[in-house]
Amino acid sequence: MREISLDRLRTLVVIADLGSFAQAARALNLAPPTVSLHIADLEARIGAPLLSRKRGQVRPTAIGETLLERARRLLTDVEQALDDVQRQVQGLAGRVRLGASTGAIAHLLPQALDILGVQHPGIDVQVQVLTSSESLARLQDGSLDIGLVALPQAAIKGLEIRPWRRDPIMAFIPSSWSPPARISPGWLASRALILNDNSTQLSRVTSDWFASAGLQPPARIQLNYNDAVKSLVAAGYGATLLPHESAAPEHDPRICMRPLRPGLWRHLGIACRQGEVEQGTRFVLQVLMSQVAKS
Incomplete structure (x- = not known):
């Protein structure tokens, strides 16, 4: 026909x-x-x-x-x-698909999205809750444009991963436990713990921190949603290790936040596909990178 x-x-x-x-x-x-x-x-x-x-x-x-x-x-x-x-x-409109953890979405993205809404109001950023490995896989198959991922990551063909920010990992402990001023692996390992599961980079980093003292404590519960973890800590269910973003709101008074000894850091990077990217994606990347100096 x-x-x-x-x-x-x-x-x-x-x-x-x-x-x-x-x-x-x-x-x-x-x-x-x-x-x-x-x-x-x-x-x-x-x-x-x-x-x-x-x-x-x-x-x-x-x-x-x-x-x-x-x-x-x-x-x-x-x-x-x-x-x-x-x-x-032209970057005046369009959709940009971004993957990140719940913590990054709650505490790191809002300011960048506010700036983007003023500078490029026609760009719709669609945010998905993804682990770093999920974000990298979706970048490879083309179903994601930008991923906020934990570092370090092995080099992946076709992807560019650039350092973005560094946040301290802190101990979040029920206030009723009367914790010391600085938390060591030995002190924390003897308590009930709420930790990320081993699919996350944070789990590997904290496991290495305990292992440096010859410890491998079991988790009472494994959970990857930071706000839910903090709620359990506030209820006295256990302690946890989580990154503390400077933009995060004041935490619950039922929780004591303590630095670690030795110190520990969560490093984040921005991942995208190599080569030419759409103008809308480029604008989002520019706004995110502009936040590095303010983090």
Whole structure:
């Protein structure tokens, strides 16, 4: 089955609007025989006349009116689609898919998204809760544009991972436990613990911290949602090790936050695909990187 060309539909619309083949040829910058050929092709495809000539005036037939109504909507939709795509190419609009942990989403992204909303209001950042490994996998398969990931990460072909920020890892302990001023692996290992599971970089970092003192304490519960973990700490269920972002709000008075001895840090990076990225993604990356100096 032959497809109907948009150019031929546009020719039909212009002829109907101007009431003349000759005027339509001038408006479309086409030779008059080409305009006639467009209409002949359409009529052959439809199997019925689309235009009639009466007293020198060209008018659509009843079937022509039906096709014109659809053609106008279709051409308008095409123009809108091209305009939307062009705005996305220019970075004036579009969607950017970003993956991050719950902690980063709650405490690190809001300020960047506020700035982006002022500077580039047409960009829609769609945030997904993902572990670092999930973000990297989705970047590779093309279903994600930016990932906030824990460092270090092994080099991955086709991806660029740049350092972003460093936050101290602190002990969050029920206030009723009366913890010391600084927390050592030995002191913490003898208590009930709420820790991330081993799918996270934080789990590996904290395991190494305990291992440096020859310890491997079991977790009472493993949970990867930081706010939920803090709620359990506040209820006296156990202690935990979590990064402390400077932008985080004051914590619950039922929780004591203590530095570690030896100190421990959570390093975050920004991952994206190598090479040219869409302008909207580039704007989001620029805003995120501008936050490094303020972190």
